[in-house]
Amino acid sequence: MTATKPQTAEPAVALQGLLAEFDSPGALLAAATQVRDAGFTGWDTHTPFPVHGIDHAMDIRRTRLPWLVFGLGVAGCLTGLLMQWWMNAASPANFPGVPTFLQGFDYLISGKPIFSLPANIPVIFELTVLAAALATVIGMLAANNLPWHYNALFAVPRFRRVTNDRFFLCIDARDPQFDAAETGALLKQLGATAIERVETSARPGGLPRGVIIAIVVFATLALFPPLIVARARLSKSAQPRIALVQDMDNQERFRTQQANLAFADGRAMRPQIPGTLARGDLHSDPHLYQGKTDGEWALTFPPQLEITRAFVQRGQQRFAIFCASCHGLGGAGDGMVHQRALQRDTPGWVQPTSLHDQLVRSRAAGHLFNTITNGIRSMPPYGDQIPPADRWAILAYVRALELSQDARLEDVPPERRDELR
Amino acid sequence: MCRPSDATSCGRNVNARSINIEVESRPLTDAAPRLARIAGVLGLVGVVGAALFGFLAGWDVFFRSYLLNYAYVLSLALGGLFFVLLQHVVRAGWSVSIRRVAELVAAALPPLTLLFLPLLIPVVAGMPGVYEWTDRELVQADPLLKSKSAYLNVPFFIIRCAAYFGIWSLLAWFCLWQSTEQDETGAAKHTQRLERLSAPGLLLLAVTITFFAIDALMSLNPHWYSTIWGVYYFSGSVVGFLALFVLLLAFLQRAGRLTHAVTSEHYHDLGKLAFGFVVFWAYIAFSQYLLIWYANIPEEIVWYRPRQGDTWWIAISLLLLFGHFVAPLLALMSRGAKRRSGFLVAAAVWLLAMHWLDLYYVVAPRPWQSGHASSGGPLHATDLLLLLGLGGLFVAIVVWPMGRRALLAKRDPRLPEALAHENV
Numbered sequence: 001m002t003a004t005k006p007q008t009a010e011p012a013v014a015l016q017g018l019l020a021e022f023d024s025p026g027a028l029l030a031a032a033t034q035v036r037d038a039g040f041t042g043w044d045t046h047t048p049f050p051v052h053g054i055d056h057a058m059d060i061r062r063t064r065l066p067w068l069v070f071g072l073g074v075a076g077c078l079t080g081l082l083m084q085w086w087m088n089a090a091s092p093a094n095f096p097g098v099p100t101f102l103q104g105f106d107y108l109i110s111g112k113p114i115f116s117l118p119a120n121i122p123v124i125f126e127l128t129v130l131a132a133a134l135a136t137v138i139g140m141l142a143a144n145n146l147p148w149h150y151n152a153l154f155a156v157p158r159f160r161r162v163t164n165d166r167f168f169l170c171i172d173a174r175d176p177q178f179d180a181a182e183t184g185a186l187l188k189q190l191g192a193t194a195i196e197r198v199e200t201s202a203r204p205g206g207l208p209r210g211v212i213i214a215i216v217v218f219a220t221l222a223l224f225p226p227l228i229v230a231r232a233r234l235s236k237s238a239q240p241r242i243a244l245v246q247d248m249d250n251q252e253r254f255r256t257q258q259a260n261l262a263f264a265d266g267r268a269m270r271p272q273i274p275g276t277l278a279r280g281d282l283h284s285d286p287h288l289y290q291g292k293t294d295g296e297w298a299l300t301f302p303p304q305l306e307i308t309r310a311f312v313q314r315g316q317q318r319f320a321i322f323c324a325s326c327h328g329l330g331g332a333g334d335g336m337v338h339q340r341a342l343q344r345d346t347p348g349w350v351q352p353t354s355l356h357d358q359l360v361r362s363r364a365a366g367h368l369f370n371t372i373t374n375g376i377r378s379m380p381p382y383g384d385q386i387p388p389a390d391r392w393a394i395l396a397y398v399r400a401l402e403l404s405q406d407a408r409l410e411d412v413p414p415e416r417r418d419e420l421r
Numbered sequence: 422m423c424r425p426s427d428a429t430s431c432g433r434n435v436n437a438r439s440i441n442i443e444v445e446s447r448p449l450t451d452a453a454p455r456l457a458r459i460a461g462v463l464g465l466v467g468v469v470g471a472a473l474f475g476f477l478a479g480w481d482v483f484f485r486s487y488l489l490n491y492a493y494v495l496s497l498a499l500g501g502l503f504f505v506l507l508q509h510v511v512r513a514g515w516s517v518s519i520r521r522v523a524e525l526v527a528a529a530l531p532p533l534t535l536l537f538l539p540l541l542i543p544v545v546a547g548m549p550g551v552y553e554w555t556d557r558e559l560v561q562a563d564p565l566l567k568s569k570s571a572y573l574n575v576p577f578f579i580i581r582c583a584a585y586f587g588i589w590s591l592l593a594w595f596c597l598w599q600s601t602e603q604d605e606t607g608a609a610k611h612t613q614r615l616e617r618l619s620a621p622g623l624l625l626l627a628v629t630i631t632f633f634a635i636d637a638l639m640s641l642n643p644h645w646y647s648t649i650w651g652v653y654y655f656s657g658s659v660v661g662f663l664a665l666f667v668l669l670l671a672f673l674q675r676a677g678r679l680t681h682a683v684t685s686e687h688y689h690d691l692g693k694l695a696f697g698f699v700v701f702w703a704y705i706a707f708s709q710y711l712l713i714w715y716a717n718i719p720e721e722i723v724w725y726r727p728r729q730g731d732t733w734w735i736a737i738s739l740l741l742l743f744g745h746f747v748a749p750l751l752a753l754m755s756r757g758a759k760r761r762s763g764f765l766v767a768a769a770v771w772l773l774a775m776h777w778l779d780l781y782y783v784v785a786p787r788p789w790q791s792g793h794a795s796s797g798g799p800l801h802a803t804d805l806l807l808l809l810g811l812g813g814l815f816v817a818i819v820v821w822p823m824g825r826r827a828l829l830a831k832r833d834p835r836l837p838e839a840l841a842h843e844n845v
Binding site: 052053066070110111119121 | 707710711715717754755756842843
């Protein structure tokens with residue numbers, strides 16, 4: 001606790017204050033109460049541990065630190081809230097003057113609303129705690145004029161026991177009521193076990209020279225890495241970038257059309273051995289693999305695929321995985337990708353085709369199979385991702401979907417027609 | 422309570438001997454039995470009234486209300502046991518002068534075991550309107566319930582409950598017994614015994630509270646699970662207990678006991694603990710909510726679905742958010758509020774009400790799309806009648822011994838520390 005603090009350096013021989021030693025917290029409390037009542041202002045106490053009631057005995061006014069902590073806690077809370085709103089929920093279109101690198105991006109996460117309070121609360125909480133905790137520590141240090149790297153009392157040998165089992169009270173010589181003889185007598189009368197004269201200057205000339213030099217040198221050195229990084233970011237170079245681990249830069253590999261002396265013909269590309277096929281490349285059945293019979297689009301499903309409930313359900317599942325994101329779960333061309341594109345006003349966006357279009361409905365099965373396999377317009381090919389049987393299963397499900405939107409009474413089994421009424 | 426500047430009467434720098442401990446701690450022979458009788462009569466009226474309603478409106482409504490209010494009074498006693506064990510495990514000095522009151526609250530656990538027995542009726546008789554998993558046919562038809570039935574079956578439920586109540590009753594009884602023995606002997610060995618017991622005791626308490634919360638409250642929605650559930654019940658319990666504690670101390674001080682042994686310093690510390698546990702409760706409740714809200718998968722959101730499904734439950738949810746967290750957070754934040762007797766008592770009443778609302782929010786909504794769908798409105802007359810009933814009986818159980826026992830651990834070796842206790 002710092003009731004006062006010496007202000008200026010003075011000659012080393014002058015009396016700086018009187019230090020009284022006590023052997024129990026109770027004795028110190030009683031003495032502090034007396035010193036307070038005697039009207040002293042420039043004095044302090046030093047104890048090995050916090051002594052309950054010392055603030056009262058020394059008449060230290062209540063700290064205002066809680067207000068600082070509360071204020072910064074609220075500020076941290078609002079910062080967390082506003083930051084997340086700005087980064088994710090404030091649409092850049094509404095703030096045209098703001099430079100791009102300061103703008104947020106309304107990125108949709110897990111299908112939650114763009115500004116979604118539950119998701120923001122952990123960050124708000126952390127920032128509140130962080131700001132309040134930093135305010136507590138830094139505010140406490142500032143309010144106590146800490147850190148204070150030197151104290152004149154360290155020069156008194158007896159004072160070493162302050163961290164162990166002795167309790168001290170020090171009255172500063174600059175206190176208006178201070179009088180070496182009278183104050184000494186008062187302390188003696190208060191039950192001090194020993195009284196020491198503090199004669200060392202309270203504040204030598206600041207930090208030692210060596211420490212200052214070290215700080216300057218390290219601060220200067222610390223500037224170099226950011227300068228190097230800044231230079232690298234702002235300048236262009238023809239040299240390849242420096243990779244610390246070069247494994248990925250220098251790999252043994254051969255590109256198409258390159259020479260490779262390991263082979264007799266000197267070519268890196270190996271020709272296919274006559275009369276062979278890669279595994280899984282034998283697509284001998286045009287109906288199953290290309291959707292064609294006799295060179296025309298097949299009108300039926302390949303005979304080796306049995307159209308069962310399980311087969312259609314497999315198709316439904318694959319449809320939900322690969323197709324529904326654009327075409328929608330009902331096939332109306334209203335999937336999440338489309339919704340999102342509308343929400344973001346994507347320029348030049350074309351709605352995915354509705355599978356209930358008359359054109360799609362009238363296409364031959366093989367033709368639609370081909371569309372899934374090779375894609376069409378902006379729809380990418382799915383032949384590489386979905387095995388042929390699954391593509392046919394998707395098609396079976398698409399046919400079922402189409403039927404669901406265009407069914408006649410005759411399509412319903414006779415025994416269940418009553419349910420429609 | 423007294424003002425901090427009032428040095429002579431506040432325990433501040435006061436020699437412990439200047440407080441007359443015998444006067445401070447003597448049993449409340451007149452006021453306590455009177456209050457206990459009134460509370461007991463009101464309690465019986467409440468229970469009988471609720472039983473009449475149950476007879477008319479259906480017994481599953483009655484038993485769900487009973488479960489709600491039983492979980493409420495039980496949580497207060499469990500909070501008391503937690504508090505007592507906590508003081509011993511950290512060898513607390515400040516709380517010695519108030520610990521006896523907490524011991525008496527915890528000592529309600531053995532009698533509360535008897536009040537638990539009615540809850541076994543719907544379990545043994547198989548009332549699916551209370552616990553869905555007691556319906557054998559439903560369990561057989563439901564693969565999830567069937568696979569849980571190795572744990573969630575009637576005999577094992579009863580065995581587990583016997584273990585919980587046995588452990589709690591023993592712990593509570595032992596704490597009170599050793600403490601009152603010390604009133605006679607003044608020996609330090611009782612304190613040492615309690616300190617040795619407290620660490621394993623807290624461990625047992627943590628495990629039993631967790632599993633009790635799972636068995637009695639989480640199994641109302643047997644398809645659903647939450648790993649933080651036990652902590653949720655526990656955190657609310659401690660908030661409720663601390664509120665009750667403040668009220669009991671204020672009651673005793675008004676009746677002329679503990680007037681100098683308990684000071685605003687003790688209330689201040691109880692206020693700090695209540696503040697901390699209010700935040701802890703919110704932290705736990707939100708942790709559970711956030712994960713389920715974010716993942717948004719059907720088997721988890723079933724619990725929140727009925728609680729955010731209609732206006733009534735949305736209103737209750739918001740009332741909990743603001744009443745059980747935001748308002749107490751701000752109200753209990755400042756030092757002055759925690760040291761002002763009237764304000765702290767008002768906050769305690771409010772927190773007790775909020776803790777009840779928290780359990781109402783847990784117990785009352787019907788499971789979403791359960792096989793035994795809803796019956797009646799959101800708030801039943803039995804909910805309130807049994808609050809009066811079980812609440813009254815609980816108060817009677819807690820207050821009655823205050824007329825016969827010393828209200829202070831008067832020969833505890835750390836008592837001087839508690840009497841001189843002071844917050845910096």
